[in-house]
Amino acid sequence: MAETTENDIMKIAxxxxxxxxxxxxxxxxxxxxxxxxxxxxxKSVQRSVFKIFGDNAIIWDYGGQEEYRNSYLNKPGRFLSDIRYLFFVIDIQDPDGFDQSLTYFSDVYDFIHEHTPQLIVSIMLxxxxxxxxxxxxxxxxxxxxKRKFGAILVNREVGYYETSVYDALSLLTSISIPILGDLPIYNKISVLFANYAIKNSVDYMNLTVDNLLELGKFRIYRKDQEFLEASMEFYKEFGNLEIDSKIRSYNFEGYRFIIVQGKVEGYEYILNVAHPLAVDMEMPTEESLNQILKEINKLFIEYHPLLE
Ligand SMILES: Nc1nc2c(ncn2[C@@H]2O[C@H](COP(=O)(O)OP(=O)(O)OP(=O)(O)O)[C@@H](O)[C@H]2O)c(=O)[nH]1
Ligand SMILES: [Mg+2]
Incomplete structure (x- = not known):
């Protein structure tokens, strides 16, 4: 077996x-x-390792206090090399910090951009x-x-994401799209979900892999606030289940949440579906869920060589 080196590990900053x-x-x-x-x-950098499609990936969470920021910029070779995905986070509620934040971004970006041209940049507002x-x-x-970041990021594609911890579902999307959004399977699954959602009065559905990233989703933004509150409560309580490939459904604060866990080609996935509990709406049937699982499995089989 080939030895794993630092360079083989997908580094997310x-x-x-x-x-x-x-x-x-x-x-x-x-x-x-x-x-x-x-x-x-x-304190300094907090690293956490995870697997994505069988590969090792590592998240570096860079403490932002001044002494740490200085240490990264003083020793960029040690802290800022080999970054594949850069997520720069700026607090929209702190306009007094914008200038400092942009300067910090510019300093960090100058180094990374020069040393790692294949970098993918995302700005989280x-x-x-x-x-x-x-x-x-x-x-x-x-x-x-966006204008100011754009002026720093000359000739570089960048994704902007508007995020909040009070909307955990969009947080998941913002992290996943830069990493997985380019995979053809992401689009295929999203289209599959859109068709399913329209037929079955579904407000939200997504597929997560390796219990971390999202590999396709559909979301209706109508009645968003109620849905957000219900879903955050729900996934907090029920989000971490053991894999057992059963379809589970729960009625919770005006919604039915369905969680299905599956495994195909060695990948564990979770399908999440949420739809409003209204008297005049038909529930997605178990049969229709099984059908969509079959189609997900087919897509995994078709695309999994491309995932590697
Ligand atoms: N209103 C609001 N508060 C948030 C949000 N995300 C984080 N916070 C709060 O912001 C504060 C700082 O959050 P941290 O995640 O510790 O910030 P950090 O960027 O890791 O800070 P350092 O580790 O010092 O660099 C905490 O009180 C969080 O609860 C958000 O989306 N909305
Ligand atoms: Mg922190």
Whole structure:
């Protein structure tokens, strides 16, 4: 067996000023965090390893306090090399920190960009909580920040994501799209879900792999606030189940949540479905769920050589 070196490991960096929300994002995606739980400032870099399609990946969560920021910039070779995916997090609720944040981004980016041209950059405009998302002042900040980041990222593709820990589902999407969104299977599964959702009055569905990233999703943004609250409560309580390939469904705060776990070609996946419990709506039948599982399995078999 070939030896694994540092370079074989997919390195994902989460960088931003202190208090931007980086650790909250990482823990949320790993389902090890509940909102309101106190977090201490991260000391230097906190690494966590996981597997994605059988490969090792590692998340580096870079503590954002000044002394740590200086140490990364003073020893960039040690801290900032070999980054495949850069997620830069900025706190939209702290406009006084914008200039400092942009300067920090520019310093970090200059080094990484020069040493790792195949880098993929995502900017997370974070703490856009659902209750303030439509506020004109916030929208103005988003627009202006995109312009300013854009001016630094000359000739470089970049993804902007508006995120909040109060919308854990969009957090998952923002982390997954840069890493998996380019895979043909992501689109195929999303299209499959869109068709299924329309036929079965489904508001939300996604597929997660390796219990971490999302490999396709569908979401209706109507009645979003109620759905967000119900889903956050639900997945907090029921999100981590053992794999046993049973279809489980739960009625919870006006929604039916269905969780199905499966395994195909060695990959474990979880299918999540949520739809409103209204009297005039038909529930997705077990038969239709089994059908969609078959189609997911087919897509995995067709595409899994491309995943490797
Ligand atoms: N309103 C709101 N608060 C958030 C959000 N995400 C994180 N926070 C809060 O922001 C504070 C800082 O979060 P952390 O995740 O510790 O921030 P960090 O970027 O890891 O900070 P350092 O480790 O010091 O670099 C905590 O009180 C979180 O609860 C969000 O989306 N909305
Ligand atoms: Mg932290």
């Amino acid at each position: 989460i960088i931003g000023l202190a208090n931007a929300g980086k650790t909250s994002i990482v823990k949320n995606v790993q389902k090890t965090y509940h909102i309101g739980q106190p977090l201490s400032p991260t 974070h703490k856009i909580d659902p209750l303030i998302a439509k506020n004109p002042e916030i929208k103005e900040r988003v627009k202006s920040l």
